[in-house]
Amino acid sequence: MDETKRRRLAGIWLAFAVLMAYITLADGFVMGVGDLLGLLVALLGVALAVVYYLNPSGLLSLDST
Numbered sequence: 001m002d003e004t005k006r007r008r009l010a011g012i013w014l015a016f017a018v019l020m021a022y023i024t025l026a027d028g029f030v031m032g033v034g035d036l037l038g039l040l041v042a043l044l045g046v047a048l049a050v051v052y053y054l055n056p057s058g059l060l061s062l063d064s065t
Helices: 003-025 033-054
Strands: none
Touching: 003 033
C-alpha cells in the first residue's frame, strides 16, 4: 500500500474517531454502557489511524518480500 493511500486512510479513521468521541460526549458523560462503548470505538479508530499512519514493521505490505 503506497504512502499516500495509507495517510488518507489514517485521516479517515482519525476523523471517524473524533466524530464518535464528539457524539459520545456531546450530551455529557455518564458511566453507562453506551458511553463506554462509544469511547471504546473512538479509541479503536485512533488505534487504526496510528497503524495506517506509522505502518509498523511493514505490517500493511502484503507481499512476501
